Amino acid sequence: MGGFRLGDLVEVSSKEEGFLGSYFEARIIKQTEKDEFLVEYTKLYEEDNNKCLLREVVPRTSYFNVSDPVDVFRKDGWWYGIITGRDPIRSKRTGEDRSIYSVYFPLSGEEIEYRKWELRAHLERVNGNWIASRVCRSSYGSGSGGFVKKSSSGGVLV
Structure with a gap:
Protein backbone atom coordinates (compact mmCIF):
# COMPACT_ATOMS: atom_id res chain seq x y z
CA MET A 1 0.00 0.00 0.00
CA VAL A 57 1.77 14.23 4.14
CA VAL A 58 0.61 16.86 1.62
CA PRO A 59 3.29 19.27 0.32
CA ARG A 60 2.83 22.94 1.36
CA THR A 61 1.69 25.73 -0.99
CA SER A 62 2.74 29.38 -0.81
CA TYR A 63 -0.23 31.17 -2.45
CA PHE A 64 -4.02 30.76 -2.55
CA ASN A 65 -6.81 32.26 -4.67
CA VAL A 66 -10.52 32.72 -4.04
CA SER A 67 -12.40 29.49 -4.97
CA ASP A 68 -9.31 27.30 -4.36
CA PRO A 69 -10.08 24.05 -2.54
CA VAL A 70 -7.96 23.92 0.62
CA ASP A 71 -7.40 21.92 3.77
CA VAL A 72 -7.56 23.94 7.01
CA PHE A 73 -5.82 22.91 10.22
CA ARG A 74 -8.54 22.95 12.91
CA LYS A 75 -9.69 20.61 15.68
CA ASP A 76 -6.33 18.75 15.58
CA GLY A 77 -6.63 17.75 11.90
CA TRP A 78 -6.89 18.94 8.29
CA TRP A 79 -10.44 19.69 7.10
CA TYR A 80 -11.61 20.26 3.51
CA GLY A 81 -12.95 23.72 2.61
CA ILE A 82 -13.15 26.29 -0.19
CA ILE A 83 -11.65 29.80 -0.08
CA THR A 84 -14.46 32.34 -0.47
CA GLY A 85 -12.54 35.55 0.24
CA ARG A 86 -9.15 37.07 1.01
CA ASP A 87 -8.23 40.16 3.04
CA PRO A 88 -4.67 40.98 1.87
CA ILE A 89 -2.45 42.09 4.74
CA ARG A 90 1.33 42.57 4.54
CA SER A 91 3.73 43.17 7.38
CA LYS A 92 5.08 46.73 7.06
CA ARG A 93 8.33 45.65 8.70
CA THR A 94 9.09 42.38 6.86
CA GLY A 95 6.72 42.40 3.86
CA GLU A 96 5.46 38.98 4.96
CA ASP A 97 2.03 37.93 3.64
CA ARG A 98 -0.34 37.85 6.63
CA SER A 99 -3.55 37.66 4.62
CA ILE A 100 -6.75 36.43 6.21
CA TYR A 101 -8.78 33.93 4.17
CA SER A 102 -12.49 33.17 4.49
CA VAL A 103 -13.08 29.43 4.10
CA TYR A 104 -16.42 27.71 3.51
CA PHE A 105 -16.85 24.12 4.75
CA PRO A 106 -19.41 22.33 2.51
CA LEU A 107 -20.04 19.49 4.95
CA SER A 108 -20.94 21.75 7.90
CA GLY A 109 -22.09 24.89 6.06
CA GLU A 110 -19.73 27.04 8.19
CA GLU A 111 -17.62 29.94 6.90
CA ILE A 112 -14.62 30.82 9.10
CA GLU A 113 -11.58 33.11 8.71
CA TYR A 114 -8.02 31.71 8.84
CA ARG A 115 -4.47 32.92 8.37
CA LYS A 116 -2.36 31.59 5.51
CA TRP A 117 -0.21 29.36 7.73
CA GLU A 118 -3.36 27.42 8.73
CA LEU A 119 -4.09 26.49 5.09
CA ARG A 120 -2.65 24.13 2.51
CA ALA A 121 -3.77 23.22 -1.01
CA HIS A 122 -6.30 20.39 -1.16
CA LEU A 123 -4.50 17.70 -3.16
CA GLU A 124 -5.53 14.16 -4.06
CA ARG A 125 -3.03 11.28 -4.25
CA VAL A 126 -3.63 9.53 -7.60
CA ASN A 127 -1.33 6.78 -8.90
CA GLY A 128 1.52 7.97 -6.67
CA ASN A 129 1.25 11.64 -7.72
CA TRP A 130 -0.25 14.69 -5.99
CA ILE A 131 -3.04 16.07 -8.20
CA ALA A 132 -4.48 19.57 -7.66
CA SER A 133 -8.24 19.74 -7.70
CA ARG A 134 -10.48 22.67 -8.51
CA VAL A 135 -14.01 23.22 -7.33
CA CYS A 136 -16.87 24.13 -9.63
CA ARG A 137 -20.22 25.47 -8.50
CA SER A 138 -22.79 22.99 -9.76
CA SER A 139 -25.90 24.54 -11.29
CA TYR A 140 -27.71 21.29 -10.45
CA GLY A 141 -27.01 21.58 -6.72
CA SER A 142 -25.43 18.13 -6.64
CA GLY A 143 -22.59 17.23 -4.35
CA SER A 144 -22.02 18.75 -0.93
CA GLY A 145 -23.53 22.22 -0.84
CA GLY A 146 -23.70 22.38 -4.64
CA PHE A 147 -19.94 21.93 -5.07
CA VAL A 148 -18.32 19.29 -7.26
CA LYS A 149 -14.58 18.62 -7.05
CA LYS A 150 -12.70 18.16 -10.32
CA SER A 151 -9.09 17.33 -11.06
CA SER A 152 -6.89 19.79 -12.94
CA SER A 153 -7.42 17.62 -16.03
CA GLY A 154 -11.19 18.08 -15.73
CA GLY A 155 -12.16 14.63 -14.41
CA VAL A 156 -14.42 14.39 -11.38
CA LEU A 157 -12.50 13.30 -8.27
CA VAL A 158 -15.27 13.20 -5.67
Whole structure:
Protein backbone atom coordinates (compact mmCIF):
# COMPACT_ATOMS: atom_id res chain seq x y z
CA MET A 1 0.00 0.00 0.00
CA GLY A 2 1.91 3.04 -1.24
CA GLY A 3 5.30 1.69 -0.12
CA PHE A 4 4.93 2.88 3.47
CA ARG A 5 7.72 2.05 5.92
CA LEU A 6 8.08 2.07 9.69
CA GLY A 7 8.58 5.62 10.93
CA ASP A 8 6.94 7.27 7.89
CA LEU A 9 4.89 10.38 8.61
CA VAL A 10 1.39 9.85 7.14
CA GLU A 11 -2.13 11.24 7.34
CA VAL A 12 -5.08 9.18 8.55
CA SER A 13 -8.65 9.68 7.34
CA SER A 14 -11.67 8.27 9.13
CA LYS A 15 -15.01 7.41 7.55
CA GLU A 16 -16.72 8.03 10.90
CA GLU A 17 -19.54 10.59 10.96
CA GLY A 18 -18.31 13.97 12.12
CA PHE A 19 -14.81 13.31 10.80
CA LEU A 20 -15.49 13.07 7.04
CA GLY A 21 -13.20 15.32 5.02
CA SER A 22 -10.50 15.44 7.71
CA TYR A 23 -6.96 14.06 7.91
CA PHE A 24 -4.88 13.57 11.07
CA GLU A 25 -1.08 13.41 11.14
CA ALA A 26 0.44 10.16 12.43
CA ARG A 27 3.61 8.06 12.28
CA ILE A 28 3.68 4.38 11.25
CA ILE A 29 4.94 2.30 14.17
CA LYS A 30 4.09 -1.24 12.96
CA GLN A 31 2.78 -3.08 9.90
CA THR A 32 0.23 -5.65 11.12
CA GLU A 33 -0.86 -7.15 7.79
CA LYS A 34 -0.12 -6.55 4.11
CA ASP A 35 -2.23 -3.37 3.92
CA GLU A 36 -2.78 -2.59 7.61
CA PHE A 37 -0.65 -0.39 9.84
CA LEU A 38 -0.52 0.60 13.47
CA VAL A 39 -0.01 4.35 13.77
CA GLU A 40 0.72 6.79 16.56
CA TYR A 41 -1.07 10.11 16.17
CA THR A 42 1.17 13.16 16.50
CA LYS A 43 -1.64 15.44 17.74
CA LEU A 44 -4.33 13.08 19.03
CA TYR A 45 -3.93 10.89 22.07
CA GLU A 46 -7.03 8.68 22.01
CA GLU A 47 -6.86 5.27 20.34
CA ASP A 48 -9.47 4.45 17.68
CA ASN A 49 -10.27 0.96 16.40
CA ASN A 50 -11.99 2.10 13.17
CA LYS A 51 -10.31 1.24 9.88
CA CYS A 52 -8.60 4.31 8.46
CA LEU A 53 -7.03 5.37 5.17
CA LEU A 54 -3.36 6.42 5.06
CA ARG A 55 -1.61 8.83 2.74
CA GLU A 56 1.68 10.71 2.68
CA VAL A 57 1.77 14.23 4.14
CA VAL A 58 0.61 16.86 1.62
CA PRO A 59 3.29 19.27 0.32
CA ARG A 60 2.83 22.94 1.36
CA THR A 61 1.69 25.73 -0.99
CA SER A 62 2.74 29.38 -0.81
CA TYR A 63 -0.23 31.17 -2.45
CA PHE A 64 -4.02 30.76 -2.55
CA ASN A 65 -6.81 32.26 -4.67
CA VAL A 66 -10.52 32.72 -4.04
CA SER A 67 -12.40 29.49 -4.97
CA ASP A 68 -9.31 27.30 -4.36
CA PRO A 69 -10.08 24.05 -2.54
CA VAL A 70 -7.96 23.92 0.62
CA ASP A 71 -7.40 21.92 3.77
CA VAL A 72 -7.56 23.94 7.01
CA PHE A 73 -5.82 22.91 10.22
CA ARG A 74 -8.54 22.95 12.91
CA LYS A 75 -9.69 20.61 15.68
CA ASP A 76 -6.33 18.75 15.58
CA GLY A 77 -6.63 17.75 11.90
CA TRP A 78 -6.89 18.94 8.29
CA TRP A 79 -10.44 19.69 7.10
CA TYR A 80 -11.61 20.26 3.51
CA GLY A 81 -12.95 23.72 2.61
CA ILE A 82 -13.15 26.29 -0.19
CA ILE A 83 -11.65 29.80 -0.08
CA THR A 84 -14.46 32.34 -0.47
CA GLY A 85 -12.54 35.55 0.24
CA ARG A 86 -9.15 37.07 1.01
CA ASP A 87 -8.23 40.16 3.04
CA PRO A 88 -4.67 40.98 1.87
CA ILE A 89 -2.45 42.09 4.74
CA ARG A 90 1.33 42.57 4.54
CA SER A 91 3.73 43.17 7.38
CA LYS A 92 5.08 46.73 7.06
CA ARG A 93 8.33 45.65 8.70
CA THR A 94 9.09 42.38 6.86
CA GLY A 95 6.72 42.40 3.86
CA GLU A 96 5.46 38.98 4.96
CA ASP A 97 2.03 37.93 3.64
CA ARG A 98 -0.34 37.85 6.63
CA SER A 99 -3.55 37.66 4.62
CA ILE A 100 -6.75 36.43 6.21
CA TYR A 101 -8.78 33.93 4.17
CA SER A 102 -12.49 33.17 4.49
CA VAL A 103 -13.08 29.43 4.10
CA TYR A 104 -16.42 27.71 3.51
CA PHE A 105 -16.85 24.12 4.75
CA PRO A 106 -19.41 22.33 2.51
CA LEU A 107 -20.04 19.49 4.95
CA SER A 108 -20.94 21.75 7.90
CA GLY A 109 -22.09 24.89 6.06
CA GLU A 110 -19.73 27.04 8.19
CA GLU A 111 -17.62 29.94 6.90
CA ILE A 112 -14.62 30.82 9.10
CA GLU A 113 -11.58 33.11 8.71
CA TYR A 114 -8.02 31.71 8.84
CA ARG A 115 -4.47 32.92 8.37
CA LYS A 116 -2.36 31.59 5.51
CA TRP A 117 -0.21 29.36 7.73
CA GLU A 118 -3.36 27.42 8.73
CA LEU A 119 -4.09 26.49 5.09
CA ARG A 120 -2.65 24.13 2.51
CA ALA A 121 -3.77 23.22 -1.01
CA HIS A 122 -6.30 20.39 -1.16
CA LEU A 123 -4.50 17.70 -3.16
CA GLU A 124 -5.53 14.16 -4.06
CA ARG A 125 -3.03 11.28 -4.25
CA VAL A 126 -3.63 9.53 -7.60
CA ASN A 127 -1.33 6.78 -8.90
CA GLY A 128 1.52 7.97 -6.67
CA ASN A 129 1.25 11.64 -7.72
CA TRP A 130 -0.25 14.69 -5.99
CA ILE A 131 -3.04 16.07 -8.20
CA ALA A 132 -4.48 19.57 -7.66
CA SER A 133 -8.24 19.74 -7.70
CA ARG A 134 -10.48 22.67 -8.51
CA VAL A 135 -14.01 23.22 -7.33
CA CYS A 136 -16.87 24.13 -9.63
CA ARG A 137 -20.22 25.47 -8.50
CA SER A 138 -22.79 22.99 -9.76
CA SER A 139 -25.90 24.54 -11.29
CA TYR A 140 -27.71 21.29 -10.45
CA GLY A 141 -27.01 21.58 -6.72
CA SER A 142 -25.43 18.13 -6.64
CA GLY A 143 -22.59 17.23 -4.35
CA SER A 144 -22.02 18.75 -0.93
CA GLY A 145 -23.53 22.22 -0.84
CA GLY A 146 -23.70 22.38 -4.64
CA PHE A 147 -19.94 21.93 -5.07
CA VAL A 148 -18.32 19.29 -7.26
CA LYS A 149 -14.58 18.62 -7.05
CA LYS A 150 -12.70 18.16 -10.32
CA SER A 151 -9.09 17.33 -11.06
CA SER A 152 -6.89 19.79 -12.94
CA SER A 153 -7.42 17.62 -16.03
CA GLY A 154 -11.19 18.08 -15.73
CA GLY A 155 -12.16 14.63 -14.41
CA VAL A 156 -14.42 14.39 -11.38
CA LEU A 157 -12.50 13.30 -8.27
CA VAL A 158 -15.27 13.20 -5.67
